[in-house]
Amino acid sequence: MPKKVKKIKDKKMEIKKPKAKGLSRPDSVGTRNDNKKKAVPAERGKKSYGLLRGMHDILPKDEKYWKPMYQSAQDLATHFQFGRLETPILEEIGLFVHSIGKGTDVVDKEMYTFEDKDGTKVAMRPELTASAVRAYIMHGMWNMPQPVKLWYWGPMFRHDRPQAGRYRQFHQFGFENFGQSDSLADAEIILIAYNFYKDIGLPVEIHINSLGTPEERANYKTELVNYYRSKRSYICEDCRNRLVKNPLRLLDCKEERCQGVKEEAPQIINWLGTDSKNHFMKVLEYLDELNIPYQLDHSLMRGLNYYTHTVFEIYPADSDVASQSALGGGGRYDLLVEEMGGRPTPAVGMAIGLERTVLALKQYNEKNNREISKVPTDAFVAQLGDEGRRVTIKIIDDLRGCGIKIAFNFFKTSLKNQLELADNLKVPFAVIIGQKEVRDGTAIIRDMESGIQEIVDQKKLIPVLKRKLGRFDDKK
């Protein structure tokens, strides 16, 4: 507001005294404004709004990607008996800080936080595992038959620098299994993720690793630091920083000079105790049994603090492009529930990034000349005149319940336009109802390919159409 006022004021001043400001440049300012003649809109205060940084709209044209994803997620949930959990977007800030962990980027730099009107510090959820754990504890779900399986789907918020496939508000769906420590639970979670990508037609590969228990991990970390200290003079500057700040990230370094050091580095798997090792081995055995291709990845550590034992990430299978960003990931978090004030409860879960999945799927389809086909429309119903419209609206309503997918447009009045639409939709048949048909109680069925038309009684329209479409009436 103040800005606008100022603007107008300035302009007026300029008009009155074109030369006031233009000591060194006589009437330039005045001239430009006069020429433009577009000073008017500014006063009308029109402003077009864009999106906040990192935000995006999901448009109807992408529905063909989103719908199958949701359907698959839902089917998998039903099949594996996960119950839908919906939690609020806003939670107490502490929930995330405590669970995800101080020192992680997610809580330190990326959380949307603010003070509510009553002074409560709240955060918009950056992920959902913490909320799921909260819900599990809060609703006493340990009293339910274990394991308790929950799934979710919804927007998450992270104030990160946007990039392709990286948004500040993005969508995830995820599955969480509480109360089952057996390796089978880990495998089941991975199987669900794998099946999801199979359903939507995107080949993926699973990267997997085990972090063991916190003690094992700590021991390993010490060893890793010792090792890297001894090689200090060979590694890049970033790595030297990592050595102090975040040693486990050393294994992610892409710098050429560090590769040699990296390869010789100790691997966490050798620092796991017998139990951890067995657990991990059994997970891998299940994956073998299920024919899920996986890749052991010793550098896979994950950025959230709560993970123990199995961790995994999902990548597009043919990752020749710079698609180093994971589509999804997850792992076991056996200590989190207790940590958050619940009973000791083992748990394992995963989350999948939907925007990234859409992006990867688009790239994959483009590369392989594949297209996602929409559900085909069976017929277009065209109408002419007020009478025609009145009859047609009823006929359309009748057709709706019969499993015939129809399209129509009441706002196009000419038959020409309507047939054009029908043509664009590539429907096999058009039904035409005009004045004459209304009078006779008939309808024209036009075969869009041959152009052959047939006049039928309106009462017989449905059965005739069904027969033409190769469908038969269900037995009553």
Add this chain to the structure above:
RNA sequence: GUGGCUAUAGUUUAGUGGUAAAACUGCGGUUUGUGGUACCGCUAUCGAGAGUUCGAUUCUCUCUAGCCACCCCA
């Protein structure tokens, strides 16, 4: 959060220090009862703001946004 590149119609892209071109799409039209073709018309405050200039979409700066790399993650 750090660095680099980019910003022209809905989309993809031309172009110029003197207010802009094309293709595709969309909408409308070429008899308001017959489509896939053809023809015609319409659609751009040249990302925002400031500066240099007689004059800027074109040059400079700032901002904003997008993309890429880093960080990290989905």
